[in-house]
Amino acid sequence: MSNPLPLRLDDPSLLHGASLLHGKWVQAQEQQKFAIEDPGSRQIFAHCPNNRLQDVDQYVESAHIAFLEYREANPRERAKRLLNWHSLITNARSDIAKLIVYETGKPMTEALGEVDYALGFAWWFSGEAERVRGSVAQPSVSNRRTLVIKQPIGVSVALVPWNFPVAMTIRKAAAALAAGCSMIVKPSPETPLSTLALADLALRAGFKPGVLNIITTDNENTPIVSERLCKHPLVRKVTFTGSTAVGSIIAKHCSDGLKKVTLELGGNGPFLIFDDGDLDQALAALMILKWRTAGQACTHANRVYVQSGVYDKFLPMLVNATKKIQVGHGTAKDTTMGALTTSRGLTKMERHIADAVSKGGQIAYGGKRLTSLSGNFFQPTIISGMTPSMLTSQEEIFGPLLGLYRFETEEEAVQMANDTSMGLAAYFFTKDTSRSWRLLESLEAGMIGMNTGKATIIHPIYTGLSQNILGNASAAESPFGGIKSSGYGKEAGKDVAIEEYLISKTGTLTVDPISKL
Incomplete structure (x- = not known):
């Protein structure tokens, strides 16, 4: 086989060798970096900041400051920004797919399929932003009314795997942003570049500094950086996709402070x-x-x-x-x-x-x-x-x-x-x-x-097989999640996914009878 083609983007400004902190592209405090390797050639083609424990708190504090403002944005505003993000990702589809190829080793047709799959979540949650509903009910006490309101939970953290870096970033971030939460994404050390490109497009879409922060680190520092993110007192929600073994560790970290957790773990x-x-x-x-x-x-x-x-x-x-x-x-x-x-x-x-x-x-x-x-x-x-x-x-x-x-x-x-x-x-x-x-x-x-469940057509599968491919029915409108040691909580789907980023408050009101007016 011939040598792989060099990485060339139509928009070179989407390639970032820096983390995103409060709207600015920054390096780690110690100025150290780690290498990104192309699995298809084992050649190093980029570097990213190797953030350590001392770097973490500023990302959380930035996200908290941003959350205090962003939670006041009305649902229509949040939906418009998500739609802007969707449009910009669509326009950058080819460049993002190229980054996926060089980070994960996937064929270009699969990488394009991942971007298309991921776009469904940005589109879906832009609609869900305006469909968050509370309730009003009359309890057993006749002159009372019970009201339930839904509010964003707060600063959220997404720990994203390397096998679907774009799809998992958007699936998690779009739900959080639709709910009114700010989010910090820690991408896998193997695949930070595609996540950083998405964050760049989120800034261009109108999300204000700190609403979406990206912290990168290598495999050696991933455990301690992730632990600090999970245990930070300002973090209220953590979502993790990865192995069952690591998911169990994340759950233990999040027990400090009783953080809300979504775990999408291994399968067989x-x-x-x-x-x-x-x-x-x-x-x-x-x-x-x-x-x-x-x-x-x-x-x-x-x-x-x-x-x-x-x-x-x-x-x-x-x-x-x-x-x-x-x-x-x-x-x-x-x-x-x-x-x-x-x-x-x-x-x-x-x-x-x-x-x-x-x-x-x-x-x-x-x-x-x-x-x-x-x-x-x-x-x-x-x-x-x-x-x-x-x-x-x-x-x-x-x-x-x-x-x-x-x-x-x-x-x-x-x-x-x-x-x-x-x-x-x-x-x-x-x-x-x-x-x-x-x-x-x-x-x-x-x-x-x-029996069926149409999947996105990734490529015209091997000669002789129909392009009307049947397979995994995962989609933005379908709740995604497992049972047993495969985790808990749901991502995507109507109501359930956005609920992962909301809290409910109950109010009780006494209604005076007309005779007392």
Whole structure:
């Protein structure tokens, strides 16, 4: 493969090697920086401020000052600014996608798809800003009235992951800004540049200094910076997307001061295909739900359970479709799967594969690093003959590895699907309506794909498959969140997401009877 194209933006002013503090682009107090590496070439192409513990408080204090003013902005004003932001992001779509490619390793088509997906949240929450409602009720005491008003909770913190840096930043920030909160975003050390570009556009959209601050730091300082953000007395809300292990730590930090928390954590999604399921539809959905982002998404289908009657038919269908995936740098036009974002992912893939093979799994396709390429590349890998004792059955994979399991009965499939501490997303394909209802109720997941659920078309998936892709139904209008060890709280959807950034106040009023007037 040829060398990756150099990063060139149509608007070079969107590329920032500085954090955003109260409307100004600033460096860390100690003037230290950390490097940003392109996963597709392992070349350093940018640097950002390496903020430390002593840098944190000024970001929170700025956000608090801004909140005291911003909370007074009426909903129409907040909605207009969100719509302005939406428009500016739309105009900068290509540049933001380029930053995503160089930070995450995704193909350009997937990066553009992420921007389009993310834009839905800016649009949605601009509408939700004007739909916050309280209530008035008559209680059991006849001459009283109970009033409930909704107000913004205060300074909010978003801890954003590297796999969808633009989508997660906008999904969190748009909800907070619509509610009237200020927000501090700490992006992942791997992907700060795209978040900084979004913040630049937020300033241009009319959000005043301090309403949206961005603090960057490296992997070494991330734990202490995040802890201080969570524990700062002026912070009232924290939203985190990431692993279950780190989410548990965040929850403990936020217990100091009883901060409101939303946790969107790991997943190990089961994907059930029954004998009567539409295999072509299931395959189209699975090609998105496993191989997109090189398998690095918490909602991805990792454990594919196929009923015995169609197992031997579906396996070669899956292998043949997967063989058409073109692995390469995200700037190459023919690339349909990019690099893993971190080299740690390569080691984890090898560990999972070795464990599965040692316990009887058979590699149906792939299984190795792509050493002919200079980046963090791994073959899309399919292992058949999987069992519950394997590491892949018990842990989130976060890589291009798919395990295929055989089952006989619906009860067996549900038992295996639920045999995990996580419960984020699950998927199934069957034409039996009664079974669909049973599965909706019995599968332990916060989001369930039932036969279909159109996803944004990321790219014209591999030759021979329909572009009418079916898969994860995540969208701005749908509540997003899991159960069990996959977290709590919801992002997106009507009412529930914006409620995460609101407090309720109850007032009681006595109404004098006419005879006393």
